[in-house]
Amino acid sequence: xxxxxxxxxxxxxxxxxxxxxxxxxxxxxxxxxxxxxxxxxxxxxxxxxxxxxxxxxxxxxxxxxxxxxxxxxxxxxxxxxxxxxxxxxxxxxxxxxxxxxxxxxxxxxxxxxxxxxxxxxxxxxxxxxxxxxxxxxxxxxxxxxxxxxxxxxxxxxxxxxxxxxxxxxxxxxxxxxxxxxxxxxxxxxxxxxxxxxxxxxxxxxxxxxxxxxxxxxxxxxxxxxxxxxxxxxxxxxxxxxxxxxxxxxxxxxxxxxxxxxxxxxxxxxxxxxxxxxxxxxxxxxxxxxxxxxxxxxxxxxxxxxxxxxxxxxxxxxxxxxxxxxxxxxxxxxxxxxxxxxxxxxxxxxxxxxxxxxxxxxxxxxxxxxxxxxxxxxxxxxxxxxxxxxxxxxxxxxxxxxxxxxxxxxxxxxxxxxxxxxxxxxxxxxxxxxxxxxxxxxxxxxxxxxxxxxxxxxxxxxxxxxxxxxxxxxxxxxxxxxxxxxxxxxxxxxxxxxxxxxxxxxxxxxxxxxxxxxxxxxxxxxxxxxxxxxxxxxxxxxxxxxxxxxxxxxxxxxxxxxxxxxxxxxxxxxxxxxxxxxxxxxxxxxxxxxxxxxxxxxxxxxxxxxxxxxxxxxxxxxxxxxxxxxxxxx
Numbered sequence: 339x340x341x342x343x344x345x346x347x348x349x350x351x352x353x354x355x356x357x358x359x360x361x362x363x364x365x366x367x368x369x370x371x372x373x374x375x376x377x378x379x380x381x382x383x384x385x386x387x388x389x390x391x392x393x394x395x396x397x398x399x400x401x402x403x404x405x406x407x408x409x410x411x412x413x414x415x416x417x418x419x420x421x422x423x424x425x426x427x428x429x430x431x432x433x434x435x436x437x438x439x440x441x442x443x444x445x446x447x448x449x450x451x452x453x454x455x456x457x458x459x460x461x462x463x464x465x466x467x468x469x470x471x472x473x474x475x476x477x478x479x480x481x482x483x484x485x486x487x488x489x490x491x492x493x494x495x496x497x498x499x500x501x502x503x504x505x506x507x508x509x510x511x512x513x514x515x516x517x518x519x520x521x522x523x524x525x526x527x528x529x530x531x532x533x534x535x536x537x538x539x540x541x542x543x544x545x546x547x548x549x550x551x552x553x554x555x556x557x558x559x560x561x562x563x564x565x566x567x568x569x570x571x572x573x574x575x576x577x578x579x580x581x582x583x584x585x586x587x588x589x590x591x592x593x594x595x596x597x598x599x600x601x602x603x604x605x606x607x608x609x610x611x612x613x614x615x616x617x618x619x620x621x622x623x624x625x626x627x628x629x630x631x632x633x634x635x636x637x638x639x640x641x642x643x644x645x646x647x648x649x650x651x652x653x654x655x656x657x658x659x660x661x662x663x664x665x666x667x668x669x670x671x672x673x674x675x676x677x678x679x680x681x682x683x684x685x686x687x688x689x690x691x692x693x694x695x696x697x698x699x700x701x702x703x704x705x706x707x708x709x710x711x712x713x714x715x716x717x718x719x720x721x722x723x724x725x726x727x728x729x730x731x732x733x734x735x736x737x738x739x740x741x742x743x744x745x746x747x748x749x750x751x752x753x754x755x756x757x758x759x760x761x762x763x764x765x766x767x768x769x770x771x772x773x774x775x776x777x778x779x780x781x782x783x784x785x786x787x788x789x790x791x792x793x794x795x796x797x798x799x800x801x802x803x804x805x806x807x808x809x810x811x812x813x814x815x816x817x818x819x820x821x822x823x824x825x826x827x828x829x830x831x832x833x834x835x836x837x838x839x840x841x842x843x844x845x846x847x848x849x850x851x852x853x854x855x856x857x858x859x860x861x862x863x864x865x866x867x868x869x870x871x872x873x874x875x876x877x878x879x880x881x882x883x884x885x886x887x888x889x890x891x892x893x894x895x896x897x898x899x900x901x902x903x904x905x906x907x908x909x910x911x912x913x914x915x916x917x918x919x920x921x922x923x924x925x926x927x928x929x930x931x932x933x934x935x936x937x938x939x940x941x942x943x944x945x946x947x948x949x950x951x952x953x954x955x956x957x958x959x960x961x962x963x964x965x966x967x968x969x970x971x
Contacts, residue, residue, distance in 0.1 A: 340485055345377060346468035347954050349703065351445050351716055352465070352723075353748035356489035360470070372401050372467050380461040385632030386505035388433035388869060388879065389452050389460065391781040392477065393427025394745070394757055396420045399772050399867050399882045401430065401452050405880050408448040410715050410744045412752045414692050414759035414793055416769060424498045424649060424758040425745045427780040428717035431479055431484060433869060439482040441490075445713045445746065452864035466712065480863070483779050487861035492753045493783045494726065495858060497813070500642065500784070502531025502960040503840050505826055506571075506817035511538035512552035513559055516848035519826060520568055528830035528837045529844050529958050532642065533563075534817070535572040535782040543611035544579045546586055548638075560639035565758045568960035569641055570921030574632070576648040576721055577614030580606060586631060591616060595624035598700045598707065603922060607652040608659065616650055619720030620701040620713060626722070629728030636732075642739030643725060644756070649744045654689040655698070663688055728751020741813065747780050756813055762791030767804055767897040772882060774811065775870075780862035787799065788892020795823040795969075798830045799899065802839060804902040808896040809843045809941050810887060812854055812864070835939035838919040841956035842941045845917065848952050848965050864888065872909040876900060877931075881907055890949035896936050903935035912944040915971055918957065922971055945971065 344360035363370065370379035371801075383389070389401040397404050399740040408426035416423060430450070441446060444819075447465040455461065474488065476482040487493075505523070510516045516533055523530040541547035548556045563570055572593045578587050578596070590596050596615040597605045606617045616625045617683060632643065654662075662685045669682060699710035710717075722742040729738040730752070740753035757773055770787035777785045789808040790801040796818070805827070808814045818825045827836035857864045865888040872878035884894040885908065895904045908929050916923040918940045927944075936942050945951055952968040 340489060341473045342472065343471045344469070348443065348468045348470050349445055349713060351443055351707070351746065351748060352668060353443050353746065354441075354470070354472070354489050355491040358472075358489070359751045363471075366471065367473065375467060377462065377464040377467045377469065377505070377929075382458055383432065383453060383458045384434055384565055385458065387432055389430055389432055390867065391427070391439075391779055392425050392450065393429065393777050393782065394425035394755065394773055395427070395776065396423060396769070397772075398647075399775060400692065401450075403453050403457075405451040405454045408450070408715060410649040410718055410746075412647070412649045414761075416758070416766065418745070424718075424743050425746055425755065427745070427782075428594065429747065429780050431482055434480045437476065437479050437836075438879075439472075439486055441472040441474070441486060441747070442469060443472065444469040445716045446711060447714070461485075463512060469941070473908060480866065480872070483863060484861045486779070487781055490747055490781055492861075493750050493781050493858045494740070494753050495855070496739055496754065496784050497641070497736055498847075498851055499531050500739045501812060501814070501851055501854075503529050503843060504532035504534065504571070504813070504815040505530060506534030506788075506815055507536070507824075507826075508573060508818070509536035509538040510534070510818045511530055511555070512549075516563075516570070520566065522669065522826060522828040524958070526959070528827050528838060529544070529840050531828065531960050532569045532571050532815075534644070534815070534870055535570055536807075537573060537575070537898055539572055539608050541779050542581075543575075544581070544586070545574055546585055546634050557907050559637040563757070564639060567961050569739075571642040571644060572635060572640060573644050573646050574717070574725070575646050576608065576650045577607070577609035577611065577616055579611035580613045580615055581611075587615065589627070590615060590624075593617035593624075595621065595627055597696055597710070598702075600700060605655075607655040607695060609647060609651065611652055613656060615654045616699075617721075617724075617890070619724050620703055620708075620716060623960065624702075625720060625724040629724040632725055633732075636738075641737070645718070645721050645725065645740070645742040645753075648742060649691070650717055652691050652695055655692065655695040658689050658692055660687060666789070680781075714770070716744045718742055718750035719746035719846060722749040722753045741784060744783065744946055749894065750781030750783075754813060755782050756815065757783065757787040757858055759819070760788050760795035761792040761793045762800055762818075762900055764800060764803075764897060764899050766791055766808055767800075768813070768883060770804075771807060771885060771895065771897075774865040775867050775885060776855070777861060778865055783857055783864055784812045786811035788815065788818050790815035790818060790825045792817055792819050793822065796825045797899075799938060801825050801827070801860045803896050805836070805839045806941045807893070809839065809846065809852065809896075814843055836940040838921075839941060841919045842917040845953045845961060846951075846954045846959070848954050849888075849961065849969060852952075856888075868892070868909060875909050877907050878909040887915065890946060892944040892946075894934075894942060894944065902937075903933060906932050906934050906942075906944070908932065908944065911947055912945075915943045917943060918939045923952070924971070
């Protein structure tokens with residue numbers, strides 16, 4: 339059962355597709371108040387209650403004991419100290435004797451104090467008082483998730499080939515390098531379906547342009563790669579370079595499609611190309627216009643995109659850099675003491691993603707100029723909708739790959755997400771795993787992390803263990819940053835280990851795709867915490883390193899350096915399946931704790947009694963998979 343409570347005049351976020359009658363907030367079942375223009379409410383928790391949700395967020399599956407913020411943030415250091423990441427997914431679910439879910443349809447900042455200030459009290463603060471809150475009850479957490487997903491619309495459907503293995507790096511800067519990557523995989527006989535083009539494929543980092551020197555005859559090149567079974571996936575950024583003669587900029591400026599400042603002039607800030615203007619994706623006409631720009635790349639044969647830098651990420655604003663440079667010039671020749679030096683340093687360090695800059699941006703919403711801080715969390719999601727709505731309109735569902743960095747519930751209908759610029763840290767294998775069920779709760783089924791880690795230098799065993807988890811995530815992409823160690827699978831010694839892991843992914847594609855489609859159609863989750871399936875089992879309730887996958891099995895990746903295996907808890911009798919290339923090894927295990935040895939080239943999978951998993955023969959491309967003649971384990 340779902341009850342909607344409305345206060346004030348909420349901005350339409352387009353997150354909820356169902357039409358529900360609204361009740362007054364005076365009937366809201368939790369203690370609440372308005373204080374300094376902010377709506378605050380709270381509820382008590384029992385010691386045994388678990389709080390799920392918040393989608394892409396730091397820390398664990400159980401969100402109790404920390405402060406979280408819904409505020410899309412460009413921050414690559416995903417440590418336990420952080421309160422927000424790139425997304426704002428305002429759904430939480432209390433699992434206990436009387437489970438319930440809460441979705442707060444509110445696009446500004448929300449502070450979630452989930453037992454941080456007081457152990458058994460959740461206090462939630464909205465940075466405003468115009469909102470809709472949906473209170474959802476059901477018999478089980480899974481039932482509540484289905485109820486919630488039913489009001490926000492079906493999840494995005496990717497093409498089948500998007501379940502193939504994908505290789506990315508910042509940056510494969512020309513066609514020769516891309517060819518060398520494909521050759522490296524083919525020579526090592528490792529499956530591959532996609533290669534990504536980061537910002538260097540563009541002409542001077544300008545959206546919807548091609549660097550003709552790096553990629554001459556681009557359309558022919560894309561066609562040639564597709565003939566090899568390889569899709570090229572280019573990046574699109576939110577900022578549009580300010581440059582006379584650049585068609586996208588001139589059209590956007592002429593039509594008034596860029597975000598404004600209070601005086602009506604275009605807001606400008608520096609990103610990769612230098613000073614940029616930013617399309618006002620919250621204006622339906624601007625959104626439609628920007629979506630249509632993808633056509634020039636689709637006409638070249640491109641069938642997939644990733645949207646980036648859309649929190650929006652700002653290196654500096656034109657006003658901010660001017661003030662900082664003026665301050666530096668005024669101090670020239672001075673003997674800088676402690677206070678003056680650190681003040682100057684903080685001035686420059688604070689230029690990126692400055693709150694003052696966000697507060698100076700305005701959007702055109704239904705003819706009214708709305709300050710960006712009131713709708714900050716919609717910006718990246720609206721960029722995804724610009725693309726996704728155009729793709730669905732012109733090509734139908736399931737044809738174009740689309741995923742984004744920043745997101746808000748509602749964008750799950752138009753694209754997937756990746757979990758942003760993580761690190762080559764062992765802890766980020768677990769962080770990836772813990773975000774999967776939370777993202778699924780919020781409708782984002784097509785998701786995954788940068789396998790091997792984006793920042794820092796990866797080790798061979800880390801990449802293998804990361805890939806062994808990525809075997810199960812819908813988006814299986816290896817991605818790394820400029821200046822870091824090359825971490826393509828074929829770069830390492832004993833390359834057969836990498837082939838064994840990635841071939842397992844291709845063998846599982848029939849199962850993963852079928853399970854994905856079923857979860858989409860039933861408004862269900864691909865990944866679930868063990869506690870969803872075994873609510874009365876204390877060890878299952880507290881387990882945060884294993885997940886249920888579909889109706890058939892459980893996954894438990896190895897996530898520690900130099901470990902030859904791991905301890906696994908089985909909440910019921912299961913069959914351990916070790917998959918490695920075409921090898922299948924089975925072992926019957928009873929309910930309880932077990933130590934399971936897992937070699938670096940093995941993927942462990944635990945299948946429930948009475949269930950079976952289809953496997954196909956591996957192939958070098960998804961197009962070559964035989965999806966009819968399946969082996970069942």
